[in-house]
Amino acid sequence: MGKRQNNTAWLLVLPVLILVAFSAVIPLMTVVNYAFNDTFGNNQFFWNGWGWFEEMVRSERLHAALGRQVLFTGCILIIEVPLGIVVALNMPKKGFWASVCLVLMALPLLIPFNVVGTIWQIFCRVDIGLLGRATAALGIDYNYTNDPFDAWVTLIVMDVWHWTSLVALLCYAGLRSIPEAYYQAARIDQANRWDVFRYIELPKLSGVLLIAVLLRFIDSFMIYTEPFVVTGGGPGNSTTFLSIDLVKMAIGQFDLGPAAAFSLMYFLIILLISWVFYTVMITIDPQEGR
DSSP states (O other): OOOOOOOHHHHHHHHHHHHHIIIIIHHHHHHHHHHHEEEOSTTOEEEOTTHHHHHHHTOHHHHHHHHHHHHHHHHHHHHHHHHHHHHHHHSOSSSHHHHHHHHHHHGGGGSOHHHHHHHHHHHTOTTTOHHHHHHHHTTOOOOTTTOHHHHHHHHHHHHHHHHHHHHHHHHHHHHHTSOHHHHHHHHHTTOOHHHHIIIIIHHHTHHHHHHHHHHHHHHHHTOOHHHHHHTTTOSTTTTOOHHHHHHIIIIISOOHHHHHHHHHHHHHHHHHHHHHHHHHHHTSOHHHHO
8 A cells, every 4th residue: 555645735835826826827817808808998898809919910019119129139148148258257266356256246136127227327317427428528429318329228238237247157157067177188188278168168058058048038028127217218219128118008008908919929929939948958968068
């Protein structure tokens, strides 16, 4: 006769499941309800089927916001991942200065999103900001509130300052996990620095880099607070990313049906790409990605 299974542990998990149901599942069902129905108020809903989704798929506004979002995420990944690797490679491996570097690298990650946006909004102001006054003194025509290019540069530099530390810390942890025997073998073979990086460090960092790219993709693709605080989606619609456009549609215009369909499509895009990253991660050769 087999052992009697003890299900007491499920009682400990039950409060968490209830909390998740109220905080995630129930709001999601409300969004689904609005996405497939239309309403004229007074809680009177009328079945609309795929109408809102078809409208969003054909929407030039959504296409433009998606294009801006993809461009922003691409710029972020192209800059932050290589920069994080370079920083990690040049950080001290042990001792007092290694601890100092780790603390300094972690500081930007501790700052709340809205505070980051406020810091950079003040920092870049032409009238009182340090960067704005400095560029004006140098004769550089910089104004992120009027020039779309300046607004994009400001948001990209702000995100690089805020999140490169995450990539660097992940890569640093990956580098510290490489056994010293690999480096000893490289020195015996008289391998140069580039060969060590190409054949030892980079293959061993493949799994860590996938995690870093996944995290930075999700964060940058869903970015809202920082660009909203700094530019408000402007000038014009030049920095109106998907999240900002969704909030404008749902709250500013109160188009709940299209906004609900939009949010579900947004969610599915994130979920699909995250699944692709996860699939790649679990299929990496353990000897290469470990």
